[in-house]
Each structure stands twice: as structure tokens, then as C-alpha cells.
Amino acid sequence: MLSKSLIEDVLTAAVSTGGDFAEIFAEDKNNTNLTLVGGKLEKSVSGKIYGIGIRIFKGFNYLYAYTNNLSRDNLIKVAKEAASTIKGVKKDIILNFNKGIINNIHPIEIMPDSISKMQKVDLMKTAYEAAKSYDSLISQVKVQYLDEIQNVLIANTEGRLVEDKRIRTRILINSVAAKDNVMQTGLHFPGAQKGYEFFNEINVKDYAEDSARMAKTMLMAEYCPSGRMPVIINNGFGGVLFHESCGHGLEATRVAKNTSVFSHMLDQEIASQLVTAIDDGTIPNQWGSCNIDDEGNNTRKNILIENGILKNYMIDKFNGRRMNMEPTGSGRRESYKYAPTSRMTNTYIASGKSTIDDIIANTEYGLFAKYLGGGSVNPSTGEFNFAVREGYIVKNGKINRPVRGATLIGTGMEVLEKIDMVGDNVDFSQGICGSISGGVPVNVGQPTLRVSEMTVGGRDGER
Amino acid sequence: MDKKKFIKLLFEKGRKAGFAEMEIYISSQKKQNINVYNDDVDSFENSVSEGLSFRGLYNNKKMGFSYTEKIDESTIDMLIREAMENAKVLDNDDIDIIYEGSKEYKDIVTYNKQSENVPVEEKIKYLKQIENMGQELDSRVKSITYNMINDATKSIMIANTKGLNLKYKSNLYKYELDVDIEDHEDVKSAYRYQVTNDFTKLKGQKLINDVISEAVSMLGATSIQSGIYPVIFRSDVSASILDAFASIFSADKVQKNMSLLKGKLGEQVADTKVTIVDDPFMKDGAFTRPFDAEGVATKYKKIIKKGILTTYFHNLKTANKDNVQPTGNAYKTSFNTAVDIAPTNMYIEIGKKSYDELIQSTKKGLLIIDVQGLHSGLNPISGDFSVSAYGYEIIDGKITRPVNQITIAGNYIELLMNIEDIGNDLEFILPHNGYVGSPSIKVKSLSVAGQ
Numbered sequence: 001m002l003s004k005s006l007i008e009d010v011l012t013a014a015v016s017t018g019g020d021f022a023e024i025f026a027e028d029k030n031n032t033n034l035t036l037v038g039g040k041l042e043k044s045v046s047g048k049i050y051g052i053g054i055r056i057f058k059g060f061n062y063l064y065a066y067t068n069n070l071s072r073d074n075l076i077k078v079a080k081e082a083a084s085t086i087k088g089v090k091k092d093i094i095l096n097f098n099k100g101i102i103n104n105i106h107p108i109e110i111m112p113d114s115i116s117k118m119q120k121v122d123l124m125k126t127a128y129e130a131a132k133s134y135d136s137l138i139s140q141v142k143v144q145y146l147d148e149i150q151n152v153l154i155a156n157t158e159g160r161l162v163e164d165k166r167i168r169t170r171i172l173i174n175s176v177a178a179k180d181n182v183m184q185t186g187l188h189f190p191g192a193q194k195g196y197e198f199f200n201e202i203n204v205k206d207y208a209e210d211s212a213r214m215a216k217t218m219l220m221a222e223y224c225p226s227g228r229m230p231v232i233i234n235n236g237f238g239g240v241l242f243h244e245s246c247g248h249g250l251e252a253t254r255v256a257k258n259t260s261v262f263s264h265m266l267d268q269e270i271a272s273q274l275v276t277a278i279d280d281g282t283i284p285n286q287w288g289s290c291n292i293d294d295e296g297n298n299t300r301k302n303i304l305i306e307n308g309i310l311k312n313y314m315i316d317k318f319n320g321r322r323m324n325m326e327p328t329g330s331g332r333r334e335s336y337k338y339a340p341t342s343r344m345t346n347t348y349i350a351s352g353k354s355t356i357d358d359i360i361a362n363t364e365y366g367l368f369a370k371y372l373g374g375g376s377v378n379p380s381t382g383e384f385n386f387a388v389r390e391g392y393i394v395k396n397g398k399i400n401r402p403v404r405g406a407t408l409i410g411t412g413m414e415v416l417e418k419i420d421m422v423g424d425n426v427d428f429s430q431g432i433c434g435s436i437s438g439g440v441p442v443n444v445g446q447p448t449l450r451v452s453e454m455t456v457g458g459r460d461g462e463r
Numbered sequence: 464m465d466k467k468k469f470i471k472l473l474f475e476k477g478r479k480a481g482f483a484e485m486e487i488y489i490s491s492q493k494k495q496n497i498n499v500y501n502d503d504v505d506s507f508e509n510s511v512s513e514g515l516s517f518r519g520l521y522n523n524k525k526m527g528f529s530y531t532e533k534i535d536e537s538t539i540d541m542l543i544r545e546a547m548e549n550a551k552v553l554d555n556d557d558i559d560i561i562y563e564g565s566k567e568y569k570d571i572v573t574y575n576k577q578s579e580n581v582p583v584e585e586k587i588k589y590l591k592q593i594e595n596m597g598q599e600l601d602s603r604v605k606s607i608t609y610n611m612i613n614d615a616t617k618s619i620m621i622a623n624t625k626g627l628n629l630k631y632k633s634n635l636y637k638y639e640l641d642v643d644i645e646d647h648e649d650v651k652s653a654y655r656y657q658v659t660n661d662f663t664k665l666k667g668q669k670l671i672n673d674v675i676s677e678a679v680s681m682l683g684a685t686s687i688q689s690g691i692y693p694v695i696f697r698s699d700v701s702a703s704i705l706d707a708f709a710s711i712f713s714a715d716k717v718q719k720n721m722s723l724l725k726g727k728l729g730e731q732v733a734d735t736k737v738t739i740v741d742d743p744f745m746k747d748g749a750f751t752r753p754f755d756a757e758g759v760a761t762k763y764k765k766i767i768k769k770g771i772l773t774t775y776f777h778n779l780k781t782a783n784k785d786n787v788q789p790t791g792n793a794y795k796t797s798f799n800t801a802v803d804i805a806p807t808n809m810y811i812e813i814g815k816k817s818y819d820e821l822i823q824s825t826k827k828g829l830l831i832i833d834v835q836g837l838h839s840g841l842n843p844i845s846g847d848f849s850v851s852a853y854g855y856e857i858i859d860g861k862i863t864r865p866v867n868q869i870t871i872a873g874n875y876i877e878l879l880m881n882i883e884d885i886g887n888d889l890e891f892i893l894p895h896n897g898y899v900g901s902p903s904i905k906v907k908s909l910s911v912a913g914q
Contacts, residue, residue: 048532051532062507065509176720176721259608385850386839409851
């Protein structure tokens with residue numbers, strides 16, 4: 001994307017006023033986004049994202065500038081302008097790039113741009129037909145198809161120069177069931193860091209039918225009762241609860257400024273001994289994986305919590321300075337329009353020993369959250385909230401009836417301590433996590449697990 | 464490459480490739496973001512960026528769409544090829560339109576030159592001053608994590624082969640404050656912001672006072688007995704909920720069976736005290752603009768008038784389908800998204816009672832000052848919501864204690880029908896897909912889950 005000599009000149013200009021580190025992130029990305037509603041292709045959008053971000057550090061301060069005019073004159077100008085706000089003395093730097101070789105652990109078989117748009121539309125129509133014909137109560141089905149090919153180049157004044165190509169594909173199927181003015185939705189959204197072969201490996205029809213089943217089940221369900229009760233959170237997307245309620249609090253973005261509930265807690269017991277939690281950016285072809293992070297460092301498998309003890313945070317280069325700790329391959333950003341910060345990749349709770357059947361059989365009364373919806377957290381206090389997309393009341397060790405409209409609230413610390421059964425069925429689900437460096441693809445994951453007591457909000461009053 | 468030349472070449476090549484009518488949309492932005500932390504500039508971001516999208520009627524039928532941030536001759540062929548392929552796969556029954564222009568465009572002020580040119584040093588000085596003030600206000604201030612001024616100047620240009628050539632420039636300041644308070648291991652945080660296009664109108668002093676006193680007021684908060692309570696939503700909370708449900712007014716959602724307001728035109732959908740306005744000409748409004756994303760002149764309208772739904776928001780396509788006039792609500796989240804629908808500056812009209820009077824008139828109830836999880840805990844198709852919240856308990860017209868770890872649940876239409884009183888304290892929240900405001904509102908009863 002950029003010549004070595006241009007990179008050198010831009011970085012030299014960036015540290016010309018006393019900055020002690022500078023970095024370039026150049027991006028050339030092609031996106032395809034198709035939307036099918038009611039069986040008809042509504043939107044077909046594609047194009048190019050293209051630009052460069054320049055970051056300069058001086059101590060605990062950083063400057064960030066971006067532009068999509070990649071001409072030599074403009075890049076030098078942008079770097080100089082950014083540097084001009086630093087009032088320091090120029091240090092001599094000698095740049096000696098060793099172009100890093102990337103070991104690609106995410107092999108791609110079929111480049112998505114080698115497949116015609118028509119073929120992608122046919123795939124979407126298959127999903128549509130499967131969901132729509134599931135039941136006469138299914139009133140609407142929306143299918144979205146996404147693929148992206150992102151080329152990045154990252155270079156810094158420490159001599160790092162790396163390039164990578166990231167390919168992601170995803171399909172989202174949203175079924176709506178309606179009856180007597182009531183509507184409920186069911187949703188699946190599988191994705192991977194794979195080419196078009198992903199759609200040959202998964203059964204899109206199964207996902208579509210299951211989204212329709214979910215919508216219909218919730219349409220026929222009663223409102224969820226509210227109150228404090230045991231909650232069984234299913235594997236896969238259930239991991240979003242850990243992601244929100246604990247994961248964000250373990251990001252250096254918050255920890256460095258001492259505004260996380262988990263600041264200064266290393267080596268302390270913060271969770272039930274049944275809990276081991278991991279952030280692993282190296283899992284081949286997973287949605288949240290990368291060969292290198294967006295600061296050019298190799299991603300890693302980071303054990304965050306081991307048998308209840310806090311072992312590590314997720315650390316980016318800038319916040320690592322304040323914390324006096326090494327980066328962990330966790331610096332990520334949506335695009336060149338964002339300075340990177342510490343973010344999650346594939347974050348999950350490791351498998352335990354119970355089976356899902358044991359967990360349900362051992363629960364006298366509680367809520368089984370089969371699929372969670374989204375949620376959010378206040379990292380200062382750890383308070384979170386989650387929607388339950390598909391829920392059931394468990395009574396006397398058996399699934400009793402479906403319930404809708406439930407919300408889970410609590411604090412991350414409280415949940416971690418109250419996990420009292422952990423299943424053996426760890427699984428992943430895909431999401432886009434939004435935070436200060438934009439929306440990045442992440443996997444959430446966990447086995448089925450039980451929290452001994454949680455506040456469940458619902459519309460049906462107390463049981 | 465010169466823009467005019469680029470467009471000319473693009474349209475020429477497009478016509479040869481089979482596009483009958485074509486349009487380009489260019490969005491250019493200059494942004495600056497400064498955060499002060501511990502009396503130092505913690506982060507400083509500066510950017511200039513531009514994006515172009517192209518759309519055209521291919522073979523005189525379907526509208527192909529493509530975009531690029533690389534604007535030079537090398538991308539023209541890509542734009543045409545992608546738009547062509549995109550047009551070929553579309554099979555909806557919609558009639559796509561490239562617009563020849565409205566008769567008249569209102570002359571409104573959206574740009575404040577003085578505010579664009581405030582020196583960096585002045586902004587930094589301002590932020591440092593507010594941070595110092597905050598630290599001196601209360602010894603329990605643990606951290607002022609975000610103390611940030613963001614200002615952006617944006618230009619939008621639309622030009623097409625039907626002779627339309629429109630442009631406007633606007634700028635906006637966003638000031639955000641996020642504070643953590645700690646007292647005996649009890650940590651509470653609060654977040655407040657202000658939006659204006661005039662730097663001299665920033666009220667940092669008031670904001671820092673408000674944000675700290677709000678966080679302090681939540682210390683020692685506990686849950687409340689589950690039950691049905693009268694609830695007051697503070698202005699910004701009511702605005703956030705209206706914002707989260709804004710898509711129910713979109714004609715596109717109505718036509719696709721994805722709005723609960725389908726078939727409700729002319730019917731009562733809210734209490735007679737409720738009037739909701741969409742005003743694209745509002746002074747200092749973040750979405751004040753003379754034309755929408757398709758070049759249609761914007762207009763002032765009441766979408767709910769004394770509880771009666773009077774219109775949906777339309778773009779050219781949905782208006783054509785319903786055989787009505789477009790309402791000037793075509794919207795693009797970004798240059799690279801297809802045309803959608805959104806409000807401009809939309810708000811619930813004020814009532815008579817002050818915020819304090821709303822509280823005084825409540826015998827036993829809850830005042831909600833924040834809700835979380837609006838992106839996930841509500842369903843714009845059914846109107847159902849269940850979100851976590853915090854605020855205060857009110858007994859005999861007085862705030863008695865802070866309350867947290869509760870959820871409130873209901874249905875938005877039921878809530879609008881159930882409004883008992885509307886305050887006179889209109890506030891707007893941070894703009895994203897529309898700039899949405901509300902006064903504080905009091906609802907007769909709502910389901911609250913706590914202990």
C-alpha cells in the first residue's frame with residue numbers, strides 16, 4: 001500500500017517534535033452487504049474503505065490523525081500537523097525495518113469476491129424460504145449477508161512493518177412471528193474468518209428454521225415472572241454476559257485509569273473456583289481471531305481468570321505504559337478512523353464437568369436463558385443488563401414453559417462469585433462489540449452454566 | 464483529482480455502461496477531539512476525511528449503489544462495475560427515483576464560522592478549568608475519565624444527472640463528561656453531555672456540577688420492592704426511549720410489516736397531551752438541514768398531534784408507494800449506506816409543570832434518571848421493552864432515597880397512552896440517527912422489578 005521510503009518519511013515527520021513513538025495503520029477494505037426482506041433483495045451495497053491513521057505517543061499522551069488522501073505530500077503534512085501539538089525536542093531516530101513475516105493461521109479456500117452476487121442472493125433466499133415456510137405464524141423474515149476483505153499495513157518507529165489480509169463472512173437471519181398485534185423475533189447470526197467455504201460448512205437452512213422456531217416459541221410464551229432466582233445461561237451466545245459484565249472491566253482502557261472494578265486485583269480471587277476465563281485471538285478461522293492485532297503485535301492466548309484467580313488483563317500498547325505492563329496482542333480498532341485500544345478477541349469461559357442435563361435436573365425453580373440478546377455494562381460499577389431472547393422457566397428439575405420479555409441485571413463481581421455449576425459444552429457465538437475504538441468482530445463463548453441467584457426483570461410480577 | 468472532473472468522467476462512463484440517471488453524494492468531514500485527564504491532554508485526535516457514493520438507474524430500472532473513500536480516476540471503473548452488479552441482483556418491486564429537486568429550499572443557518580476556528584489552546588484551557596473545578600467540588604471525585612470536547616465540520620453535496628446540485632455545511636460541538644465518585648468502596652458514575660454549534664454556549668461549569676451531584680446522589684443506592692409504580696422519566700431518559708423507538712415512525716418499516724404503527728394513521732396512539740414534532744429548521748439543532756439525503760426539501764411537521772398519528776416519515780420511495788408527498792426524512796447513517804429514513808430534530812412538545820412540580824405531585828413512585836440496554840432490551844416491532852434503570856424513590860412529593868438494580872418493563876404505546884403529565888424541561892440527547900428530545904414525563908403506572 002505504501003512504499004518503505006514513504007513510511008520512513010511519515011514516521012520521521014511524526015516524531016520530529018519529540019514524540020517517543022509513532023505508528024502508521026493503513027487500510028484498504030472492500031465490503032459487500034446484501035439485505036433480503038420478504039423474499040426480495042432490498043439492498044445490495046458494496047465499496048471501498050480506504051485511509052491511513054497516524055498515532056504518536058509522548059509519555060502518557062497520544063495524538064491521532066487520519067486521512068484518506070494517501071498522497072505523499074498530504075501524509076507528510078498530516079504527520080507534521082499532528083506532531084506540531086507536541087512541544088518537545090527532536091530525538092534522532094534510525095528506522096530499520098525488518099518486514100515481519102506473518103504466519104497465516106486462517107487459511108481461506110474461496111475468496112468471497114470470486115463468488116457472484118447472484119450466488120450469494122440464492123443462499124439468502126434458501127435461508128428465507130426455510131424460515132418463512134416453518135410456520136404460518138412467521139410474518140416476516142429478514143436475511144443479511146456480509147463479507148469483507150481487509151488489507152492492513154502497520155509500521156512503527158520500533159522497526160515493525162507488517163501486512164495482513166483479513167477475510168470475514170457472515171449471514172444474519174431474523175424471523176418475526178406475529179399474531180393478534182403481538183410480534184416476537186428469533187435471530188441467528190453465524191460468521192467466521194473464512195471465505196465463502198463457510199457457507200458450505202454450515203447448514204444455513206438449519207439456522208433459518210431455528211430462528212423461526214425461536215420467534216414462534218416466544219410468540220406463544222407468557223411474560224416472564226420477575227424476582228431473584230437461579231439462572232441457567234446456555235452455552236454459545238450466553239458468553240455475552242461474561243463479555244459485558246467482566247470482559248470490558250478487564251480491558252486496559254479502564255484498568256489503566258483505575259476506573260474498573262477489577263483494577264489492582266491481580267492474583268486475587270474474583271470468581272468462583274469453577275471459573276477459568278480466556279481471551280484467545282489465535283484460534284484458527286474464528287470470527288474474533290487475527291494473525292496480528294491492529295498495533296502489529298501477534299495475537300495471543302491470554303488466560304484472564306484461572307480457577308477463580310485474576311491472572312491478567314487485556315492490554316494495548318498505550319495503556320500498557322500507564323500500567324507498566326507489556327501489551328497482550330489486544331490492540332484493536334474498527335478502521336483507520338479509530339486509534340486502537342485494548343479490546344477482546346474470542347473470549348470464553350472454559351468447560352467444566354457438569355452436563356446441561358445435570359444442571360437443569362439440579363434446579364428446583366429458576367430461569368433457563370437458552371439464548372441471550374444483547375446487553376451493556378457500566379465498567380465503573382460493573383452493573384450490567386441483558387435481554388433474554390429465548391427463556392424458559394425450570395420447575396422441579398424440568399423445563400416447564402417458555403417465557404418472554406425477561407431481562408437479567410446484576411454486577412459482574414456478583415455473577416462471577418455465584419456461578420455454582422459449569423457445563424462441559426463450551427461453544428462460541430459471533431458478535432460485533434462496540435466501544436471507543438469502534439465496532440470490532442468478537443466471539444463470545446461459554447459452556448452452559450448456572451448462577452445461583454440473579455435479579456430477573458419481567459412483566460408478570462413476582463411468582 | 465478535481466471533483467468536477469471526477470464527477471463528469473464518472474457520469475460519462477456510467478451512461479456508456481447503461482445507467483440512465485445517476486447521482487453522487489459526497490460527505491466531507493473535519494473533526495477534532497480533545498480529552499483532558501489529570502491536568503494533561505490525554506488524547507488528541509484530528510482528522511479530515513471524505514467519502515463518495517454513487518447510485519444510478521441501471522437499464523432504466525433498478526438503482527445500483529456503490530461507494531469509495533479513494534477518490535481518484537482509478538476507482539471510477541470499480542464504482543460503475545459494483546453499482547451495476549448490485550443493480551442486477553435487486554428484485555424488489557420498489558420504484559427508484561433520481562430526484563430533479565424541490566421547488567424551494569429554506570435558507571437556514573447550519574454553520575458557525577467562529578466556532579470552527581476556536582484555537583486548540585483555548586479548548587484545552589477550557590477543559591483543564593472544568594476538570595480543576597470538578598476536583599475541587601467534592602473530595603469523593605475518584606476520576607473524571609472523559610472530559611472531552613469533540614467538534615466536527617461537515618459538508619454534504621448531492622449532484623445528479625437531472626440537474627440537481629445541492630450543498631450545505633454544518634458544524635457541531637459535543638462536550639462530554641463522565642465522572643466516577645467513590646465513598647467507602649461505593650463507586651457511582653454519572654455521564655452528561657451538551658450539544659451546540661456555538662463554542663461560547665458551552666456550559667461546562669453547570670455540567671460538571673450536575674454530573675458530580677448526580678453521581679453523589681446515587682451513593683448508597685439499593686433496590687426496591689417489585690411492583691407497579693407511577694414513574695417519572697427525566698427528560699433525557701424519555702428522549703432516549705423515544706429515540707430507541709424512532710423507527711416505528713418510518714414508512715419503510717410500516718410498509719414491511721415491521722412497525723407497530725401500521726394501519727394507525729389518524730388513530731389515537733398516545734394520550735391527548737402528547738404532540739411530537741419533527742423540526743428540521745430548529746435553531747442550534749444537530750439535524751438542522753435544508754434538504755435530506757435524496758435532495759428533497761425538509762419540512763416542519765407534527766407526527767403525533769394531541770395523541771393522533773398524523774403521518775409517517777417518508778423518503779421518495781416510500782412516499783411514491785403510499786402515493787403521498789415525501790416528508791424530507793431520507794437519511795444516510797454514513798455516505799456508504801443506502802438511503803434509509805430517520806427523524807431530523809424530533810421532540811415531544813413541552814407541557815406546563817416544572818420538573819419539581821412533577822415530583823411534588825407524586826405520592827409514592829419512582830423517578831428514573833438513567834436506563835441501560837436500550838439497544839437490546841426493547842423491541843421496536845412489538846413495542847415491548849424491559850431495561851435496567853436507576854433513579855430515586857419518591858414519597859409524599861419528595862425524593863427520599865436512591866434506587867438501583869431494578870428493571871422497568873412495559874410497552875411503548877401503552878406508555879404513551881398512559882401519560883399523566885408532561886414537564887416543561889425539554890432536553891435533547893446526543894445525536895445519531897436523528898436528534899431526539901423530550902421533556903420529563905410522568906406515567907401512571909409501570910411494572911418495576913427489584914427485590
